[in-house]
Amino acid sequence: MASGKAKNLKRLNLALQGGGAHGAFTWGVLDRLMRDGRIFIDGISGTSAGAMNGVVFTDGFIKAGRQGAIDSLHTFWKAVSDRAFVPTGMMGFMPGFPQSDERWNVDNSPAFMWADAITRMFSPYQVNPLNLNPLRDILSEQVDFAALRKRKDIKLFVSATNVRTCKLKVFETAEMSVDALLASACLPLMFQAVEIDGEPYWDGGYLANPAIAPLIHRCVSKDVMIVQVNPMKRPSAPTSAREILNRINEVSFNATLIREMNGIATISKLIDEGKLKDTPFHQVNFHMIAAEEEMSHLGASSKFNADWEFLRYLYDLGVSSADKWLTENFDRIQVESTLDMMETYN
Secondary structure, three states: OOOHHHHEEEEEOOOOOOOOHHHHHHHHHHHHHOOOOEEEEEEEEEEEEHHHHHHHHHHHHHHHHHHHHHHHHHHHHHHHHHHHOOOOOOOOEOOOOEEEOEOOOOOOOOOHHHHHEEEEEEEEOHHHHOOOOOHHHHHHHOOHHHHHHOOOOOEEEEEEEEEEOOOOEOOOOOOOHHHHHHOOOOOOOOOOOEEOOEEEEEEHHHOOOOOHHHHHOOOOOOOEEEEOOOOOOOOOOOOOHHHHHHHHHHHHHHHHHHHHHHHHHHHHHHHHOOOOOOOOOOOOOOEOOOOOHHHHOOOHHHHEOOOOOHHHHHHHHHHHHHHHHHHHHHHHHHOOOOOOOOHHHO
16 A cells, blocks of 8 residues: 555565455454554455455555554445345355354355255356345445546456456456456356456456465565465365365365465575576565464355354454464564465475
């Protein structure tokens, strides 16, 4: 975020994963980073819920600085919880489910089972012919997209999947709109493809979750912070049908990030070995804030749970995870990577 006071601050780019209601974890991370007066956010790349977090955060910052960013995120997530229904957007939120033995998962709730069955039998063109999406109203009411598009100093990158060409589309600040965000979060079994300039788009997570390259090549900061919401590791292989489906969801929405980071890790290793001298490649420091253990207890169904108590749980988890990372690693920003990319992605 541009500011005349940014000169002496630690610069970070943010890479925000999508993951439905789990995006409330990222809300907590952003809140904690913004309350730290030592950090300057240079650019943000996001997909699905990560894209919405990034745009809402940026819009709030433009309007009222750091406190504006903090307040805007709270307002957005409260509105998501208040207006959730079946079916809805950003992974199909459904409110009001009690905690189960699996804490916040809603696999066994009648509403989830009904909605899950419907999406397997009918397309969104049949069950939601008017293409209703409460997120359209929430975003239109809260974000001043016209003002955002005019800002030359704001670096936003929102990923979507072109249905027709199977190519990644990264919407930048000058292209930002409600449709771009809805496209980035469009799950094809729940919503009709979002058409922009004659092209149909689905969720960006299929091709980039999120896109890392724009942060490396288009931003001043050489430090990238990945906010991970989809667990990379599980203690054992799933055996039940529901566990298998949960793991497929996690693998699918981590695959593109793993693939891109694997390539970056290889290039970084070659740079360290002095094999890429006199080339355009440069070293980038990578960091990650995650809560792998806690998030691994949450199945894919909890991405549909917009209960305010659950969102606040994820928010608090994000705040504490960011706080722990800053306590341990702040001095290493702009100095070295705190993420072992070869171990994590290779």
